Structures are given as structure tokens and as C-alpha cells.
Amino acid sequence: VSWRDLAIRSIASSIIDAPTVRRHKLSNTEISNQNYVLVRVMLENGVEGYGEAATLGGPRWAEESVESIKSAIDVYLAPVLIGRHAASFEENALRLSKAASRNNAAKAAIEAAMFDAVGKSLGLPVTTLLGGAVRSSFSIIWALASGDAGQEIEEAQAKIERREHRRFKIKIGFAEPSVDIQRLRKIRTALGSDVEIIVDVNQGWSEATAMRWMPAFADLGVSLIEQPLPAAQIEQLGRIAARTSIPIMVDEAVFTSAEIIRAGQAGSGSVISLKLVKSGGLLELKRAAAVAGAVGMELYGGCLLESGIGAAAHLAVFSTLPKLEWGTEQFGPKILANDLVLEGPTFRDFEVHLAQGPGLGIVLDEERIKHMTRTGN
Ligand code: MUC
Numbered sequence: 001v002s003w004r005d006l007a008i009r010s011i012a013s014s015i016i017d018a019p020t021v022r023r024h025k026l027s028n029t030e031i032s033n034q035n036y037v038l039v040r041v042m043l044e045n046g047v048e049g050y051g052e053a054a055t056l057g058g059p060r061w062a063e064e065s066v067e068s069i070k071s072a073i074d075v076y077l078a079p080v081l082i083g084r085h086a087a088s089f090e091e092n093a094l095r096l097s098k099a100a101s102r103n104n105a106a107k108a109a110i111e112a113a114m115f116d117a118v119g120k121s122l123g124l125p126v127t128t129l130l131g132g133a134v135r136s137s138f139s140i141i142w143a144l145a146s147g148d149a150g151q152e153i154e155e156a157q158a159k160i161e162r163r164e165h166r167r168f169k170i171k172i173g174f175a176e177p178s179v180d181i182q183r184l185r186k187i188r189t190a191l192g193s194d195v196e197i198i199v200d201v202n203q204g205w206s207e208a209t210a211m212r213w214m215p216a217f218a219d220l221g222v223s224l225i226e227q228p229l230p231a232a233q234i235e236q237l238g239r240i241a242a243r244t245s246i247p248i249m250v251d252e253a254v255f256t257s258a259e260i261i262r263a264g265q266a267g268s269g270s271v272i273s274l275k276l277v278k279s280g281g282l283l284e285l286k287r288a289a290a291v292a293g294a295v296g297m298e299l300y301g302g303c304l305l306e307s308g309i310g311a312a313a314h315l316a317v318f319s320t321l322p323k324l325e326w327g328t329e330q331f332g333p334k335i336l337a338n339d340l341v342l343e344g345p346t347f348r349d350f351e352v353h354l355a356q357g358p359g360l361g362i363v364l365d366e367e368r369i370k371h372m373t374r375t376g377n
Pocket residue numbers: 056143145171200202251302303304305329
């Protein structure tokens with residue numbers, strides 16, 4: 001493989017609308033269609049690499065939407081990389097950060113595609129390019145998020161029976177805490193005390209609500225509570241973290257390493273959810289994990305309902321982290337009516353297994369992708 005082979009010939013982006021198997025509710029939005037930007041990086045040697053940017057409910061979970069991601073890529077990010085060497089990962093990341101501030105989902109999708117293309121060109125898995133895997137499978141969490149306890153119990157029991165998941169994250173905060181508690185109590189009673197339950201409030205509470213209701217969630221044996229307060233309320237989060245017996249996980253509150261340090265100083269959380277859409281790239285995600293670890297946070301492999309494409313990129317990075325105390329919730333491929341890949345990460349025995357093969361180890365389902373590609377943009 002010559003240096004010239006790995007020059008970037010083109011970067012193309014397209015919007016994908018992928019139906020989910022059921023409605024997925026969060027405190028501030030709900031979806032029954034998951035939206036992605038698929039990035040294809042073509043090298044001079046003819047090898048194509050893939051990356052994906054996920055969003056949740058338009059510019060709602062964070063400020064990026066598929067429409068803004070696609071235009072950031074097409075207009076600002078792709079042009080600064082054409083003709084550059086795809087394996088110059090750090091230099092390319094610098095060029096992207098000069099071309100646009102934040103826009104982290106867009107940048108991460110491009111970087112994943114470059115890693116995939118370079119790995120395939122060299123016949124090496126992306127994990128090798130990232131320092132090498134220290135694990136090839138992960139304990140995998142499933143999210144219950146229909147808001148209907150009966151449906152959620154059935155869904156969880158089926159997951160346990162099929163040996164797919166026995167750890168669950170329940171989305172709350174779209175109802176009053178008293179209603180959420182009733183829903184959780186039903187689920188806990190049906191599933192028993194051995195099943196792990198995490199809750200994600202997605203910024204839905206105030207400090208006062210959290211102070212009042214956290215003890216009731218603790219009584220139900222909730223093992224982790226994710227982002228209970230609005231993202232900006234770092235100090236308030238620190239105050240409730242000091243009072244509760246449930247560890248707090250920061251999600252929307254921390255994107256950058258500087259934000260991780262601030263959250264660490266404010267004592268806002270003892271666990272962090274790691275996501276490519278927050279870090280803006282695979283290398284930066286590794287750095288975020290190191291910074292979080294250094295301020296004493298445990299690591300949780302987060303997701304934004306990625307397909308097999310984005311899941312493969314996340315798992316590649318997660319596999320190289322010295323520690324990943326909480327495993328991962330990269331269940332996205334299973335919430336889609338049809339995944340975007342024919343080959344990718346696999347799910348069995350309560351674990352998700354790294355995709356195998358060079359690059360990200362994925363094979364796209366081009367037929368299905370064609371069907372789900374949004375036209376007219
Ligand atoms: C989030 O806030 O964690 C990840 C899993 C899920 O159910 O929602 C997402 C986003």
C-alpha cells in the first residue's frame with residue numbers, strides 16, 4: 001500500500017430514515033424512525049470506508065440534526081480533507097476542528113469512515129489502529145422506553161429468555177416522578193431483584209424534584225441514574241450527587257474533555273456515558289475516557305441508537321479502553337426494524353461481540369440502505 005493509495009478521493013453523505021421496532025420515548029422527545037447520516041469515504045485505491053452520525057428526534061437530544069450534519073459535512077468538512085492522506089488521523093482531526101467548531105457527530109462520522117477505509121486498505125481491524133483490543137465482547141444493556149409498563153415487562157422478559165439482555169436502562173422523566181415510580185415498581189416486581197435497572201431522566205428533573213424522589217428510586221434498587229438535571233446545571237448535579245446513594249451518570253452535561261474536568265471538579269457524577277457524537281471522533285473518545293478516568297469517573301459505553309455501522313465504530317474504541325466498568329448499551333442495531341449492515345457486531349449470551357475483519361468489520365446492506373435513503377436533499 002503506497003502513500004498515494006490512501007489519499008482521499010471523495011467524501012459523500014446521505015440521510016437515512018430507519019424505522020424502529022417500536023416507539024422510543026425520552027423525557028424531551030420520542031421517535032419511531034431513527035435518522036442517520038451515512039458517510040462514505042473513497043480512497044485513491046478504490047477502497048470505501050463507512051461512518052455514521054446518529055441523532056435522536058432532530059436537533060433535540062443535542063443541537064445537531066441529520067440536515068445540519070449533512071450540510072456541515074458537504075459544505076465545510078469534506079472539502080478540507082479531499083486529497084489528504086486518510087491515515088493522518090490527528091492532522092485530519094485538526095483540519096476538521098479548524099473548519100468547524102463542535103459539530104461533533106459530523107466529525108466523528110467522517111473519522112470513523114477514514115479509519116474503516118485505512119483498516120481495509122491495510123488488512124487490519126480498526127482496533128489495531130487504535131492501539132489494539134483488550135476485550136472483544138461486552139456486557140450489553142437494553143433500553144425500555146415505550147412508557148407502558150406492561151409492554152416493557154414483556155419486552156424485558158423476552159430479552160432475558162433469548163439470553164440477549166438482563167441489564168435494563170429505563171427511560172423516565174416524561175411523566176411525573178410519582179407515575180414513573182409506579183411504572184418502575186411494576187417492572188421491578190415482574191423482573192425480580194436480580195435484574196439490573198438503570199434510569200435515564202434525560203435532563204427532565206429540577207434539583208428539588210431529584211432531592212425529593214431519588215430516595216424512592218434508591219429503594220427500588222436502581223443502580224445508576226443518568227443525567228437527572230439539565231445539562232448546564234453542573235453544580236446542582238454535584239449537590240444531588242453528594243446526597244444520593246445511587247451513583248449519577250453524566251451524559252448530555254459533558255461532551256468535551258474540558259467539560260469532563262469541570263464535572264469532575266463539581267462532583268457532578270461518578271460515571272460518564274461515552275459517545276462518538278459527543279467526543280467528535282474515535283481518538284478524541286479515547287482521550288475523553290482517559291480524562292474521565294483520571295478524575296475518578298467510571299466508564300459506560302453509551303449510544304445514540306446507532307445502526308451496526310455506528311455500533312461497530314463505538315465498540316472498536318470501547319474494546320481498546322483499559323477499563324469499561326459498566327459495559328455498553330450499544331443495542332441500536334436491535335431497535336431497528338432492519339439494520340443497515342449484513343455483517344457487524346453480533347449479540348449473544350448477554351453480550352455484544354466486536355465485528356470481525358479488516359476496518360470496522362462491517363458489510364453494508366446496500367439494498368435496504370437504498371430503500372431508506374431520503375431523496376430530494
Ligand atoms: C441517551 O440519552 O442516553 C441512548 C439510549 C437510549 O435509549 O437513548 C439514548 C440517548
